[in-house]
Amino acid sequence: MDGTRSMDSALGRQQGFPVRNRIFARLINGVLTDFVWNLYLDHLLLIITQIGTVGTVVSARQDTTFDGRSTVSTSVALGKRDSPVLELAARQLVEVIGAHGHRKPITLCLGVKDLSPGTVREIVAAVREDNVWSS
Template identity: 45%
Template sequence: MELRPDSHPANGFPVMHKKISLDVKGNKTDIVICKYDDKFLVMVTQIGCMGTILHARKEESEGIYMVPTFNISTIFGKRDEPLLVACARQLIEHISSCGSSLSLVLTLGVKDHSPGTLKDIIAAVIENRLW
């Protein structure tokens, strides 16, 4: 997995962001990570468009155990792809574990929905995170 940063958060765009390009399992993959006041936006594409759009957020739990729960919903796109939902879940869990309460909008336009591809994408996003 080769990583090439194309821009830096301080290049003048008013929203803090990072843009990277890398090769994932033979497919050129572009990733843009943006931090807004109320959420993170992570766009991943190997096909030149957004693909499936998911929304993920941490639910505040009540009670004595205070176990966090996460709500993942598919806004547009493939609803029968559990690995895409798992990808969003892993990212929102990581965001939450780092202390942020912001929600996540994730777009996945990927050719290959295999666990290995999604694992490499998650690793690249976490390595370049803005949270």
């Protein structure tokens, strides 16, 4: 596929190694974007970057309320604060990841040049299609 690179880390495929990882790249709004997944036993680290650094670091998790509804909580640990589009991106990514059954806390690192709603849609689609569960 044009604009897409993908590689499973040799370490992530070793039997018994506790961390699954996956690295791939996609063109998002015409900019090459790297995706790095590290799935630990109790946590997920997802780095999405167009700028070569982690950018804004967000802690997020999906919980179930006492009446069975799902809620998403996010907290900016480092970087841009009070960005509605950043919160939208984090919430949508948590929901997509939760749809694969992952309910552990997520550390999301977003280093994106232009974080617009269109960019968020493309990022969410890429995460839905190519993730640590698809390998």
